[in-house]
Amino acid sequence: MFRKLRKRYKNFIKEKFLITDIEGDSIDYEIFDSSVKRLSNPIGSSFEIGVRRGMGSKKIIEAYRKHHPNLPNHIHIGLDPYGHMPYNFSEDRKFSTDHTYTNLMKREMIINFSKKYNEFNFINLDTHEFFKRFKDGYPIYSKVKTIINKFEIVHFDGLHDIENVTLEVDYFLDHLSDQTIFIFDDTAAFDFESIKNRLIKSNFKLIEKRERKASFEFLV
Secondary structure (H helix, E strand, C coil), X not given: CHHHHHHHHHHHHHHHCCCCCCCCCCCCCHHHHHHHHHCCCCCCEEEEECCCCCHHHHHHHHHHHHHCCCCXXXXXXXXXXXXXXXXXXXXXXXXECCCCCCHHHHHHHHHHHHHHCCCEEEECCCHHHHHHHCCCCEEEEECEEEEECCEEEEEECCCCCHHHHHHHHHHHHCXXXXXXXXXXXXXXHCCHHHHHXXXXXXXXXXXXXXXXXXXXXXXX
């Protein structure tokens, strides 16, 4: 009797406090692999705006491990405020709270990445706060202090309206490496042609255009 009760209790705890796995809510995840593969002389710095459950960051990190296994120190930064803040899913669906980007999701994400993704560095800010405070780059502490101010892979999956996407693009245009690839999610949600034209004027070229994602490359 006691064993049965203990087993039921363990199952209850497992179900009630189950930590969800690293997951995604999009498609075209192959674009991360193909983008990281293109890097000819990687410096090992990538960035994702909008982490959610972490699938984008996971795919980026795993692509680096696959295609650049001898890279000494890959730094990946994931930026997301969580906190069930209003979220702009598109130009037509702004300030929505009909989502699950909560602080519980944040804690689950941190636990999942802490298991086997040491490359991951989480920043619990929104883009406006991050851009205001880290105009010159972001400090990483590992034996020495290093300012990460150039990025070669950037995944834009934050607020999906043209004003915020433009703000994000402008920040990272000031932090380009010799080879930088921008990846955009949910391209139908904002004025993609406007962003495309802006990047082409900044010497980017369109590399891939998939159903929901697109990538652009800058080369010195």
